[in-house]
Amino acid sequence: MQGCDGSVLLNSTNQDAEKDAIPNLSLRGFQVIDAAKAELEKQCPGVVSCADILALVTRDAVDMIGGPVWSVPMGRRDGVISLKKDALTNLPSPFASFEQLKSSFIKKGLNVKDLVVLSGAHTIGTSHCGSFASRISKPTDPSLAESYATKLRIKCKPGDNKSLVEMDPGSFRTFDNHYYINLRRKRGLFASDAALVTDAEANSFINSALASSTSNSTSWFFTEFGRSMEKMGNIDILTGNAGQVRHHCALVN
Template sequence: MGFLFARSSGYSFVALALLACVLLAPCQAAKAGLSIKFYAKTCPGVDTIVRSVVAQAVAKEPRMGASIIRLFFHDCFVNGCDASILLDDTLTFTGEKNAGANINSVRGYEVIDAIKSQVEAACKGVVSCADIVALASRDAVNLLGGPTWNVQLGRKDSRTASGTAANANLPGPASSGASLVAAFAGKGLSAREMTALSGAHTVGRARCLMFRGRIYGEANINATFAAALRQTCPQSGGGDGNLAPFDDQTPDAFDNAYFKNLVAQRGLLHSDQELFNGGSQDALVRKYAGNAGMFAGDFAKAMVKMGGLMPAAGTPTEVRLNCRKVN
């Protein structure tokens, strides 16, 4: 079974074509020994539990959907998809939660805790926190109107975390196009996959601190867009935590508006607009802006591939009973 599409997402007309794509596409997840049937006998209701909790969280606060997607990205980019981002600091290591790219940025830990609690009640000690994050991010995308896909499962949870690795591996809001390509290439992801995955910024918000430099100091920005943002993000300082949506047209809908905004020079972060700034990704951004189905298919396949990033061989792992601490 391949991609399915959410109601009113605008993608259903390409469902059959994308089904063929996902069935034929090779992925790192399969190579890593993961399987969509991993819990078929040991915890068959895990998908239902995860989706139910995520649906409640997104209904209460749509922004939470974007936060859960971000949680998955920021976990997988640091030593693989191992739920290391969920670990609280201990006396023996400084974890990832308070790394520069995560503090005041990554949210949704309590949603994962709620899922884990219900999953443990149904199937104690079986389902990893890393798999819960992967399933939750898929459901968050779909519940916001985007595509869905079969999640490869069977990950284990790391017994340690590294704030240093998080600071070294996670691209920042001031990243150049070249550095983004390089960062994703370092994870085995192509420039096309990087651009598709960046489309996750079609939902969510960013703090004023992350885009102040762009709205006051860059030329490749729509003047009306910049002026509106300046109302809540003063140049002189203050208001660092004030939020603005990545996509001010449909801020809580997972669609291809992010790419339309880039073409119109309405990218919120410097790193966003770098994807459409006279560089190698301009043509692809235009294609995604004009073809929602192409973006949906590429995004889903790239999420499966990113979900196949594994910890280094020899990394101590387990299935944590509490996602915030080792057993």
């Protein structure tokens, strides 16, 4: 992962690209980015980067399912390097402890509050069984509610690493604070989710998110999520003469 330079959109060529790394195998919607890019190239070729399109689509997708809206500065340029190993090194692992998560975020200029509110994005989407299989194999991970583990075992049979499971059961298509309710019930899907409740500072931010309205554009969670997304959207960006504006988001010019 090179930064916010659209590198995750590149297809593998001589080496496996980021999108082929295990943490990225559940990513969807590349065709949406490609369609937006194709239309923009018709209207203003070589102007809008894939990195900017990805940042805008992320914001608009969250908005469409009831989430907050945040400012997206434009002018990023696209990277030309995409390596599977970089994604494995730089993306926080679903098996990470709190200290590992905290360290990973600090290296990118993000703090514990950013860690907690950005983890709230797990209120939407799905994950492969392999990302949490070790937690549901008996004996069950003690940080996971046994009743929840029983339900997960029905969906994820031993050795099944590919089936998809909702990250926020019953609310995975709506952006709200239900993720934090699950944390308190020991129903965080990943070990990295459960790790958040092991730290006092992180717990204070979880409490703030829980005190927010379930889905409210002026709530603490929505406001802070938007701020953290703005910060994350500026990590290791390329500007000026660095990188390029790709003609097709899956291919280097």
